[in-house]
Amino acid sequence: MTSAAISEETLLPYEWPGSYFIGEEEIDAVTKVLLARSPYRFYGHDLQHYADQVEDFYRERLGRKNAVLVNSGTGALSVAIAAADVGPGDEVLMPGYLWVACLSAVVRAGGIPRLVEIDDTFTMDPDDLERKISPRTKAVLLIHMSGACGNVEKITEICKRHNVLLIEDTAQANGASFHGKPLGSFGDMAIFSFQYNKNATAGEGGLVVSDSEDLGNRAWAYHDVGYTRNAKGRVDPGSPVQSWGQCTHMSEVSAAMLLQQVKKLELITGTMRRHNQQLYAGLGQIPGAKPRRILDPAGDSGPFVLITWPTAEICENIVNMTRAAGVRPGPDGIGNIRMTDWGMHIYYNNVSLLEKHGVNSAGRPWSDPLNEWAKDIDYHKGLLPQMDDLIERTCLITVSPQLTPELCDRIIEIYKDCAAKLGLS
Ligand SMILES: Cc1ncc(COP(=O)(O)O)c(C=O)c1O
Known part of the structure; x- marks a missing residue:
């Protein structure tokens, strides 16, 4: 463990959480992967199975059936939104206190992000969610901002009543809980980030967890090449999902470091x-x-x-x-x-959102005919007065x-x- 000097004039030390605790354990585990010359998670000379172990750790910690490691929290959001089948014609509700990746995951999938107020928990206001949820709502993204939980009880109840998928974004609250139950174990799916400034870090990294077989298979396929894998770790041509993936696997080098961090x-x-x-x-x-x-x-x-x-x-x-x-x-x-x-944690600081920039020169998703219903939605300071x-x-x-x-x-x-x-x- 390192201990950077604290200047007399600066009373707030600048070390980030996970990286402050990097020690011999991380160095030994990463070295083991390198000595085994097996940095790829699916096969190698002497595979150490660190990615499998991190996924097992989270399955057990969260009581979840499915866990898949990816290479960033941004990638995890993309995978979760794809697994939720969000596309043109759909809206995803999320609070205005967020991170840019929450918006971009929806926009890149062709859907429309709709912003919900926060209350004095600094997470989604359930009353405003209740007002805004509509037949267009494909999913609700409950973001546990700044380390602590959103109103999981009320928001889970609202999503269940409206039959809408709930995705928890636990990027900023890894290790947090609500009355003893870990965050990331409430929604239909949840994502985590292991980027440098997070509670546990591999420099970069992310995770998607879920329970249903369908969401688990879809999340796996989208993080991979669009297909699930067989027991030998080979891409399965007979996969229950046959789609287009983004190949955002985590490497064994990152997973080796991450396993020590999550412990x-x-x-x-x-x-x-x-x-x-x-x-x-x-x-x-x-x-x-x-x-x-x-x-x-x-x-x-x-x-x-x-x-x-x-x-x-x-x-x-x-x-x-x-x-x-x-x-x-x-x-x-x-x-x-x-x-x-x-x-970029504040919705109105995001120019791409305010100016509705498209993901390509055709202006998608805003210009998509299936999103015609959303043409009057605009984003500006003042949209969320509370x-x-x-x-x-x-x-x-x-x-x-x-x-x-x-x-x-x-x-x-x-x-x-x-x-x-x-x-x-
Ligand atoms: C709330 C939230 N979601 C998602 C992410 C994306 O994570 P990453 O930086 O690993 O891509 C972040 C990153 O800061 C975040 O704060």
Whole structure:
């Protein structure tokens, strides 16, 4: 485990969760794959079966029947959306607080993304989902943003009642749970990311899980060459799915590293959760400061703290003042920011969406005749007034495993001082 030096002026360490815990185990496992000269998961001189082991780990952890590793969370979303049979004529509902890949998976499949409000959990607002769900809705994407769960109970119930497929995006909340049940075990399907800044990392990587045989076969085929494989790992010409795949397998090198990381998942998330709970408890004492509503604090995977302030002006001032006082990971770091500055996580920062760019010069999916019904749907700031208001008043603090109780206390103290200067005392 490395321990980067913490500058005196910068109180937010900049290590990412999974990578901070890279140690001898990862080095040994990757070396084993290289010494075996077997970096491909389906055959090799001396195959180590690391990809199989990671899939087994998640099947068991989540109580799922099917798991397939892919090479990114973006790839996982594409596979899940393809397995859900989304195409022209369909809409997929998702919250406006998201990542660009959530939108692009739907757009590239030829479907139309429709945006739903978030509430003070910073995940999909079930009431707005209820208002917007329609006969066009092929799937709902519940994104467990910023480390903690969305309203899985209500949203599962709404999807069941409307007979609509629920896909959980657990990219930012690997290791999180809701009342003891791991996220990723609620929807018809769920995806994960193992990219560098995630709770467990292989540099890049993703996973799709499901229970039904049909979704499992389809997810496998789309992540592969469009067909499932036989017991010997060969592409099966008699596959129950015969379609077109994207060949987004994970290599054994990545899987070897990933298996070591996922074995440390409780350690990684437990470390962050302790800091996160200390920060929430301390910052929550400041008059006017409202911590994110977390439906199950014990199940928060810990990498973020979100605090909402009475006005946008107070939020801007407090972020500027606390950053100037050292609550930042270096001068340009994004560890303590207003949420409006959170880039492509905010729907109205995505130009391709606002300008409805197509995936090709024909302008698909917007120009597709089967999407004629969607011609009046547009995307602009103001589309989700509840979310727009919330994020203008909210600051986001990244929680590195490298924090310490002393650093957390110092951050709380600085926030309290700055709040008092702004009349919040
Ligand atoms: C909510 C969400 N979904 C999907 C992804 C895509 O994952 P990846 O970066 O592995 O492609 C991310 C990545 O940050 C994400 O935050």
